Amino acid sequence: MTPDERDALQAEVLGERRHLVSLAFRMLGTVAEAEDAVQETYIRWYRMSEDERGAIEVPRAWLTRAASRVCLNVLASARRRHERYVGEWLPEPVPAYAFSAASSPTDPLEQVTLDDSVSTALLVVLESMTPAQRVAFVLHDVFAMPFDEIAQVVGRTPAACRQLATAARRRVQQSRSQRASxxxxxxxxxxxxxxxxxxxxxxxxxxxxxxxxxxxxxxxxxxxxxxxxxxxxxxxxxxxxxxxxxxxxxxxxxxxxxxxxxxxxxxxxxxxxxxxxxxxxxxxxxxxxxxxxxxxxxx
The missing domain is CATH 3.10.450.50 (Nuclear Transport Factor 2; Chain: A,)
Structure with a gap:
């Protein structure tokens, strides 16, 4: 890999940070945990050799899968952590301000679309799901990842991942249908x-x-x-x-x-x-x- 290719790859990988935080926030429900998950994702990336990184054809896809696996591990222990939490645990609300190209690139949620997928109401519903359901729903219904790729994240067959997402979607739709306009x-x-x-x-x-x-x-x-x-x-x-x-x-x-x-x-x-x-x-x-x-x- 030439120095120019190395620099281009570095810029491409670091440019995915906002996408990864956006994904991890929907999976974990707090900005701090999302940022920690993204940091761990980058640690995994830089632990690979330069040749291994250069062989990855689509860094965004690799980073998305890696971040999702990190989030899945965090979710597996989340209930135990919440049981130790003082008082009620709620997902973190995010402000509904407009994100624009002029926004600070260090804003961890610059790329979060301000729709129902970041509402506290939906995050509460996601909290009630199994970790695998939540990951499958976020990856497929929010980020349009195909089920064969989701299967690599959750360690199940594509058909099983489809069932996970369907069950999660049913729960989300039931919640949405009850709410007022x-x-x-x-x-x-x-x-x-x-x-x-x-x-x-x-x-x-x-x-x-x-x-x-x-x-x-x-x-x-x-x-x-x-x-x-x-x-x-x-x-x-x-x-x-x-x-x-x-x-x-x-x-x-x-x-x-x-x-x-x-x-x-x-x-x-x-x-x-x-x-x-x-x-x-x-x-x-x-x-x-x-x-x-x-x-x-x-x-």
Whole structure:
């Protein structure tokens, strides 16, 4: 390999970083874990000899398979790690700002498309899947990888991988079919906001499902509910209590990949992000991200 060929290959491989972080984020649910997985992928690449790297015809394909295998290994141990987590574990919400060619090339999620595949609601559904289902779904349905290549990642036959993706897709479609349209979602969220800001507990309860669930992730760093809050009255009182305890915080409407949500601002920084699910005209799930390590992209 000539020096020019070596430099060209180096540039091509490093240029795939954003694609790899985008893939790993959907598989793992946090930016930090995604970046760690990509770092491990590059370590595996540079452990090969120069001749071995030069023999790889499509570096992007090799890197994608390698990153997927790393993520599969991480997912296999994720449940044990989550059991040791302080309080509720939630996937990391990402901001719904527009990514453009002018964005910083060091932005780890520059290439993440702001669609349902990065919504917190979908990531929660993916968390309920087996590692193999999640990897098969992300690789096939989001990144259009053929099943014969997915089989090399998960160590199963292409037919088995197709079944994994089908089962995962069925679960995702069921979740999507229940959620309100974007316009209905945002209208309910605005009513929710008006009631919360006005301290109107009756108005807040009226837009909450009787069986609404609130989950709050503080990571043991920020005070948050250690267990889910269940029921409209308890959730409404909890939310109003949070606002009373944080009188300096401004709660502003915020676009997210889940639709309209909220950001909690304090002294020019976002200290919390709230995403919501709306089904049949009421809020069914409230997710409060308070863990500062999962809010780095917002600040």
């Amino acid at each position: 974007r316009s209905d979602h945002d209208a309910i969220v605005r009513a929710f906001a008006a009631a919360a800001r006005g301290g109107d507990i009756a108005g807040l309860v009226s837009v909450l499902d009787p069986d609404v669930v609130l989950r709050s992730d503080g990571g043991g760093i920020i005070t948050a509910a250690r267990n889910p809050i269940l029921g409209a009255d308890k959730v409404a009182r909890f939310l109003l209590g949070v606002l009373r305890k944080n009188p300096r915080a401004a709660v502003l409407e915020q676009e997210t990949p889940d639709g309209l949500g909220f950001a909690m601002w304090d002294e020019g920084r976002i200290i919390g992000v709230v995403t919501l699910d709306v089904v049949a005209g009421v809020v069914t799930d409230v997710r409060m991200m308070m863990n500062p390590y999962k809010l780095t992209l917002w600040n």
